[in-house]
Amino acid sequence: MATLQSTAPPEADEAPRPPVVRRKRTVAQRFRHDWPLLLLALPVVAHLMIFHYWPSLWNIIAFMDYSPYRPFWENPFVGFAWFERLFNDPYFTPALLNTLKFAALNLLCMFPLSVVLALAMNSIISLKVRSTFQSVVYLPHFFSWVLVVTVFVQVLGADGLVSNWIMDGGGERLNFTSNPDTFLFLVWLQWAWKDAGWGMIIFLAALASINPSLYEAAASDGAGRWRRMWHITLPGIRPVIILLLILQIGGILSVGFEQYQLQRQAVGYQATEVLDTYVYYQSIVGNQGESFGTAAGLFKGVIGLILILVANKIAHRLGEQGIYQKS
Amino acid sequence: MTNPSDQAPFKRRSLFKAAGLGAAGAAGLPIIAACSDIKSNSGSTQDSKGFDFLPTHEDWPLPVQPDLVGEPPHHPSAFTSYPTPVQAITDLPSGKGTYEITIPCWGTPPAQDDPYFAKVAEAWGGTTVKIRQGDGMTYGDTAVQWVKANEYGDGIQLFNYMTGSFANFQETVVNSFYDLTEIVQGDIAERWPLLAALPSDSWGQAVWSKDPNDPETAGIYAIPMTYSGGQGNGILARTDLLEAEGLAMPTTVEELLEVSRAWTTNSRWAFVGLDWFIGQWFNLGGVDGWNWDPDQKKMINNIEKPEFTELMEFRRTLWDEGLIHPDAPTGTLDAAAMQEAGQVMFTQDNLVRWNDYNLKVKNGQAEGAVAPLPPLAAKGRTPIVPLSAGIGGWTFLNKDLSKEQVEEILDVANWCAAPYGTTEYQLLQYGVEGEHFELDASGNPTYIGAGPEVVQGPVNFKAFAQVDTFLTGDPDMVAARFEYNASIQQYVVEPPFQGVRIEAPAAAKAAGTTLWDQQSDIAYGRAELSSIPEMVETYFKNGGEEARKHYTDAYLALYGDE
Numbered sequence: 001m002a003t004l005q006s007t008a009p010p011e012a013d014e015a016p017r018p019p020v021v022r023r024k025r026t027v028a029q030r031f032r033h034d035w036p037l038l039l040l041a042l043p044v045v046a047h048l049m050i051f052h053y054w055p056s057l058w059n060i061i062a063f064m065d066y067s068p069y070r071p072f073w074e075n076p077f078v079g080f081a082w083f084e085r086l087f088n089d090p091y092f093t094p095a096l097l098n099t100l101k102f103a104a105l106n107l108l109c110m111f112p113l114s115v116v117l118a119l120a121m122n123s124i125i126s127l128k129v130r131s132t133f134q135s136v137v138y139l140p141h142f143f144s145w146v147l148v149v150t151v152f153v154q155v156l157g158a159d160g161l162v163s164n165w166i167m168d169g170g171g172e173r174l175n176f177t178s179n180p181d182t183f184l185f186l187v188w189l190q191w192a193w194k195d196a197g198w199g200m201i202i203f204l205a206a207l208a209s210i211n212p213s214l215y216e217a218a219a220s221d222g223a224g225r226w227r228r229m230w231h232i233t234l235p236g237i238r239p240v241i242i243l244l245l246i247l248q249i250g251g252i253l254s255v256g257f258e259q260y261q262l263q264r265q266a267v268g269y270q271a272t273e274v275l276d277t278y279v280y281y282q283s284i285v286g287n288q289g290e291s292f293g294t295a296a297g298l299f300k301g302v303i304g305l306i307l308i309l310v311a312n313k314i315a316h317r318l319g320e321q322g323i324y325q326k327s
Numbered sequence: 328m329t330n331p332s333d334q335a336p337f338k339r340r341s342l343f344k345a346a347g348l349g350a351a352g353a354a355g356l357p358i359i360a361a362c363s364d365i366k367s368n369s370g371s372t373q374d375s376k377g378f379d380f381l382p383t384h385e386d387w388p389l390p391v392q393p394d395l396v397g398e399p400p401h402h403p404s405a406f407t408s409y410p411t412p413v414q415a416i417t418d419l420p421s422g423k424g425t426y427e428i429t430i431p432c433w434g435t436p437p438a439q440d441d442p443y444f445a446k447v448a449e450a451w452g453g454t455t456v457k458i459r460q461g462d463g464m465t466y467g468d469t470a471v472q473w474v475k476a477n478e479y480g481d482g483i484q485l486f487n488y489m490t491g492s493f494a495n496f497q498e499t500v501v502n503s504f505y506d507l508t509e510i511v512q513g514d515i516a517e518r519w520p521l522l523a524a525l526p527s528d529s530w531g532q533a534v535w536s537k538d539p540n541d542p543e544t545a546g547i548y549a550i551p552m553t554y555s556g557g558q559g560n561g562i563l564a565r566t567d568l569l570e571a572e573g574l575a576m577p578t579t580v581e582e583l584l585e586v587s588r589a590w591t592t593n594s595r596w597a598f599v600g601l602d603w604f605i606g607q608w609f610n611l612g613g614v615d616g617w618n619w620d621p622d623q624k625k626m627i628n629n630i631e632k633p634e635f636t637e638l639m640e641f642r643r644t645l646w647d648e649g650l651i652h653p654d655a656p657t658g659t660l661d662a663a664a665m666q667e668a669g670q671v672m673f674t675q676d677n678l679v680r681w682n683d684y685n686l687k688v689k690n691g692q693a694e695g696a697v698a699p700l701p702p703l704a705a706k707g708r709t710p711i712v713p714l715s716a717g718i719g720g721w722t723f724l725n726k727d728l729s730k731e732q733v734e735e736i737l738d739v740a741n742w743c744a745a746p747y748g749t750t751e752y753q754l755l756q757y758g759v760e761g762e763h764f765e766l767d768a769s770g771n772p773t774y775i776g777a778g779p780e781v782v783q784g785p786v787n788f789k790a791f792a793q794v795d796t797f798l799t800g801d802p803d804m805v806a807a808r809f810e811y812n813a814s815i816q817q818y819v820v821e822p823p824f825q826g827v828r829i830e831a832p833a834a835a836k837a838a839g840t841t842l843w844d845q846q847s848d849i850a851y852g853r854a855e856l857s858s859i860p861e862m863v864e865t866y867f868k869n870g871g872e873e874a875r876k877h878y879t880d881a882y883l884a885l886y887g888d889e
């Protein structure tokens with residue numbers, strides 16, 4: 001018996017299909033399916049556990065009168081006594097303010113410099129010039145701070161190259177590498193020479209991901225070099241800029257150690273003391289002990305965490321992805 | 328019916344979070360409530376006399392007598408000729424163990440396969456002692472971590488000044504190192520005659536107490552290094568350049584300033600660095616800067632004295648007038664090399680460099696001559712030379728060693744303690760004849776080949792104690808040093824707490840670090856002299872008063888209030 005077949009679309013009020021219920025897989029099944037991925041992740045997880053999470057647990061000694069020679073459980077709890085000592089120390093606040101000063105300088109003057117360098121590099125067409133420029137700006141990143149500081153002393157020191165030129169010309173001896181008043185500028189110069197080239201690498205990678213046809217289309221519409229940069233390049237790398245900015249803000253209290261420690265004698269502790277050198281000189285050289293250093297480190301960590309959460313939130317408000325998003 | 332809002336005051340997840348935090352906080356409260364005060368690192372005091380468990384002292388007759396007899400320990404006797412060495416230890420132990428000892432090394436570490444090490448090991452009975460060398464410049468700081476992590480091998484050598492790097496050295500010693508008391512107490516002369524001949528004072532300085540307040544808990548925790556006295560550091564002047572300029576060796580601080588002004592130009596300077604040594608020129612001595620004031624019946628720090636301001640004025644004058652190298656604050660200059668090149672007149676040095684410079688000149692590696700400045704004083708005062716006799720440091724052994732292993736290492740230490748004029752000393756100090764040294768025309772050992780790099784320069788087993796010490800070496804140098812030592816004896820002052828080891832509270836150490844930085848600020852023109860009172864006040868507020876109490880209590884306990 002023939003059956004009538006309709007070609008009409010199904011009726012709109014057709015009852016919705018019941019949702020497809022996937023059979024929940026057991027842990028064993030999931031493990032059998034994903035074990036290669038888990039194996040790949042294992043070294044990283046182990047690294048995180050051993051070198052990050054396990055040491056983080058030891059932050060508890062910031063609340064103890066800790067001695068490594070006592071069994072751990074015999075170390076008495078002292079509450080926030082170490083933090084109290086930290087915040088009451090007259091040298092802590094200047095060190096914190098110095099740290100913020102250098103961090104602000106880095107954020108305002110170094111971060112944009114790397115972006116500018118990347119844009120400049122991107123605009124160089126000649127491969128030969130580009131690779132030479134690339135080498136010149138990358139190379140100093142691989143110099144140690146000892147070398148960087150020594151080069152600056154040899155060139156800009158009071159008995160350095162420039163100073164002797166000036167004196168040969170009848171001028172006054174240059175006092176730049178041991179002058180606390182110009183230390184901020186000196187630090188910026190050292191950063192710019194050592195790290196600006198390195199900082200541009202990620203931006204270069206981001207620039208490479210911009211579709212070239214956008215530039216072609218803009219050019220055929222009459223957009224000049226600046227307009228292309230403003231309307232295509234910068235929006236193209238904006239997510240990366242925001243991401244790095246948030247990461248930088250999170251580490252705002254970690255401005256480095258060696259650069260300041262190496263120049264401390266030359267410029268004096270008041271200009272060079274940052275939180276990391278403060279912890280070293282008070283906790284290790286000054287013998288205040290492990291608990292004091294841990295309290296200072298924990299303070300830094302907590303501030304960094306708060307800043308990174310705030311910056312991430314702001315990034316979300318501005319429509320950017322930030323470093324992470326709740327699923 | 329209202330729809331659930333995103334803005335609901337309590338989300339389930341938030342509620343869980345709040346509950347979790349609350350629970351954690353509640354759990355933490357009793358911990359915080361049960362908190363005690365910070366008590367650690369509050370300093371310690373350890374006397375080195377009056378113990379009944381030290382090794383019984385037994386003299387070990389010297390095989391040769393010195394040519395110049397001084398007044399040890401501050402004015403040691405001297406040999407101007409090299410005696411024929413005799414063997415000190417005839418009954419050699421037979422050692423089979425292999426040990427590793429951590430030792431500081433300044434400069435390039437020597438190759439461990441040099442025949443010197445094999446010969447020395449063979450000579451002391453076969454025990455193998457490998458040297459684990461740590462950079463001398465950072466040794467004190469890194470040693471703290473090695474000791475805490477028990478990563479220093481079977482033993483570690485620490486010099487006196489390095490103990491300041493430890494937050495609580497007393498606690499470190501009694502918890503990390505072998506208690507030798509049971510092994511070395513009483514009569515040890517039969518097995519270790521040379522160790523028994525070490526001064527009792529030096530063994531006493533190797534004593535620590537588990538409880539600093541209870542002498543009954545004291546024990547010997549180290550093999551002491553050589554006991555000696557005399558002036559170790561000084562200011563070396565290029566005497567040939569002074570003479571060439573028609574300048575006389577200064578005898579007062581004021582004369583020094585004049586000579587410095589006359590010498591300095593745009594391309595040469597009087598000094599590269601001048602800080603830690605010159606307190607004595609302004610009558611500032613004491614232990615860690617502390618001196619007993621019998622009138623006030625308390626300890627007074629140097630920074631409270633008017634002479635301290637004079638000292639800072641002097642240092643500031645050097646900077647303001649350009650008498651000190653303009654890059655001196657960077658701490659990157661090689662003062663010794665600059666003095667050799669004639670760019671700098673005076674260096675703040677260990678007096679060993681006087682001898683080294685002399686040898687370089689004799690070997691044609693340098694020109695001119697250096698000599699130490701005599702004791703100086705300002706404003707017509709009588710100079711002082713604060714000297715303190717004692718051991719240079721210790722060799723600590725790992726507490727995980729067995730008694731037999733410790734005894735074997737003591738066999739080695741006993742061999743190394745052989746004094747000048749013995750074959751043991753010759754091998755240890757000069758190496759193998761014909762390979763590391765040879766006797767020169769006057770019959771004195773002179774290093775050759777790898778001798779300077781392998782034997783002369785590095786610290787090694789030489790740092791174990793010697794029974795006695797003398798001035799030895801180049802006869803001209805020996806005579807000059809002997810004469811210099813004799814000339815300063817009249818100015819020698821001994822600091823308080825002779826033979827007592829005092830460890831300041833941690834807060835005072837931290838305040839002291841900042842105080843030193845502040846002094847540098849003033850000396851290099853980064854702060855004004857007028858800031859001294861504020862600097863002093865800050866120091867006392869942040870640990871200085873605690874230190875005063877600690878040192879005062881220690882003084883009163885030891886000497887009463889006289």
